[in-house]
Amino acid sequence: MKKMSKWMSLLMVLAMIFMLVPAPALAAGSEETAATATRDKNIVLVTNEVVTDQAIVSEPAATDKTADTAAVLQQTATDKTAVTADTIVETPVVPEQPVAAANKTAAVDTETVNTQAxxxxxxxxxxxxIDVxxxxxxxxxxYDAAANQLTLNNFVGEELNAVSVADTFKLVLLGNNVLKTNAGFAVNVVGDMNLSGAGSLAAAGQSTDVLKGGGISVIGNxxxxSGTYDIxxxxxxxxxxxxxxxxxxxxGAITPGNLTINGGDIDIASVNTGLGSAYGLFAFGNQTINGGNINVSTECIKDYSTGIGAYNGDLVFNGGVTAVNAISHIGEAAALFSNQNIxxxxxxxxxxxxxxxxxxxxxxxxxxxxxxxxxxxLTASCLYLDPLCSKQFAKHHAASSNPKTGVETTTADALIAGIALLSLMGLAMIVSKREVKA
Structure with a gap:
């Protein structure tokens, strides 16, 4: 039994050695299998990409059969893709159409800019x-033609004349600028206009027998x-x-033109010593004042003296500080005028x-x-309007009969103020006595 056990042990050892001998071969086989598997995955990935490309090429053909509206365009794209799918070099042929379209668009944009200037x-x-x-x-x-914007920087001259019916003409002020003419308007624009800038403009003009005259005339909106204006x-x-x-x-015929003031400091003096009228700010359309500081003075002999007016439009105030003084010696005067609504x-x-x-x-x-x-x-010749809603008080206040005072001082208010004053005086005396005792 002992010999048998020894032989059995020997056989088992040999069997184990024999089993260990083919292990490298098996290991090599597994490596080849693993490598093959890896390559298979790579091939699968490539195959998937190829299949995807083929699908992209073939899908439009299927779409062509089902989609009626874009059939021609899709068929064209499919044909180009099929031709260029074999060679990578020819692939950029597909985006050639957008490039051509972009060039056409750029040409249109250039024409548009030229038209809008x-x-x-x-x-x-x-x-x-000066032909600007x-x-x-x-x-x-x-002058920036693309933006249709003229910037004045300490310019001193007589007139600015512009015609810009396709796009808003923009005037930007830097420094102190002066335009002064003795016939007509210092600034005369046909088309819409925008005024802004950190600088100032002094614009002065005169009326004649055949021309209205003044600071700025805009046949448009x-x-x-912003800016500072002395008109x-x-x-x-x-x-x-x-x-x-x-x-x-x-x-002859009225050309509508709205006037909108969002900010800036505007000082206007309009004086007519002849037979005509004197106006400060006037719009043949709506006039809307949203902000800014406005001071208007108008004076004439026998005709209409109007500070701020609108004809065929509403006159609207949404903010800002506005002062108007309108005088007509033997005629009619109005601080605010509208033939529609104020x-x-x-x-x-x-x-x-x-x-x-x-x-x-x-x-x-x-x-x-x-x-x-x-x-x-509403029939007063003079008014001072200051909205109480924009102020904060400890309690409700009614408007004063004299608007310049802002708020009425009632008897109750005076009594409360007196009691409060006496209380403070008493408290001061008590404190002073305690300090003396100390």
Missing amino acids: ASYLCLTQNGMI LAANTGADYA LVID TATGNDGSRTAVGIVTGEDD IINNGILDLCTAGVVAQALDCEGGIYINPCYGNVD
């Missing part, structure tokens, strides 16, 4: 007319966002109107008039004033 833009300086479209840049001005309008012995800033035109939602307004017929509010339509202003005499 001002068709006429001239500055008059020292009696010489031909010479875009000077020592004190620069005008928006003032002067003068009327001579003729019968034409002197006006500080006007939008629209009433010679709407005062917010802002501080100091309005005063003098004349044979003088009204702070002259309206042929309706007048709406925010209840925050309290009771307002």
Whole structure:
């Protein structure tokens, strides 16, 4: 049994050695299998990409059969893909159409920019007319045709004339600029206009026997966002109107033109010593004042003296501080005028008039004033409007009978103030006595 056990042990050892001998071969076989498996995965990945490419090529053909609307375009794309699928070099053939389309679009954009720029833009300086479209840049001005924007920087001259009916003409102010003419308007624009900048503009003009005259005339819409403006309008012995800033035109047929003021400091003086009228800010359309500081003074002999007006449009106040003084010696004067509606939602307004017929509010339509202003005499010649709703008080206050005082001082208010004062005096005496004892 012992020998058998020894032989059995020996046989088992040999069997184990025999089993260990083919192990490297098996290991090599497994490595080959693993490598083959890895290559198979790579082939599968490549095959998947190829299949995907083939699917992309073949799917439009199937789509062509089902989609009627885009059949021609998809078939064209499929044909090009089928031709270029064999060679990588020819692949860029597909995006050639977008490139061509981009070139066409760029050409259209260039034409659009040229169309939208001002068709006429001239500055008059020292009696010489400067064609700004031909010479875009000077020592004190620069014109960006793409933005249709003219920047004045300490420019001193007589007039600015522009025609820009396709796109809004923009005037940006830097430094102190002066435009002064003795016939017509210092700034005359046909088309929409925008005014802005950190600088200032002093614009002065005169009316003649055949021309209205003043600071700025825009036959279109005008928006003032910022800047400082000193506007002067003068009327001579003729019968034409002197006006500080006007939008629209009433010679023959009215051209609508809205005037919108969002900010800036605007000072206007319009004086007509002739037979004509004097206007400050006037719009043949809607006039809307959202902000800014505005000071308007108008004076004439026998015609209409109007500070701020709108014809065929509403006159709306949404904010800002506005002061108007309108005088007509033997005629009619109005601080605010509209042949439609006057709407005062917010802002501080100091309005005063003098004349044979003088009204702070002259309206042929309706007048709406925010209840925050309290009771307002619509027939008064002078008004000071300061909305109480924009102020904060400890308790409710009613508007004063004299709006310049802002708030009434009632008997109860005086009594409470007196009791509070006596209490403070008593407290001070007690504190002083304690300090003496100490």
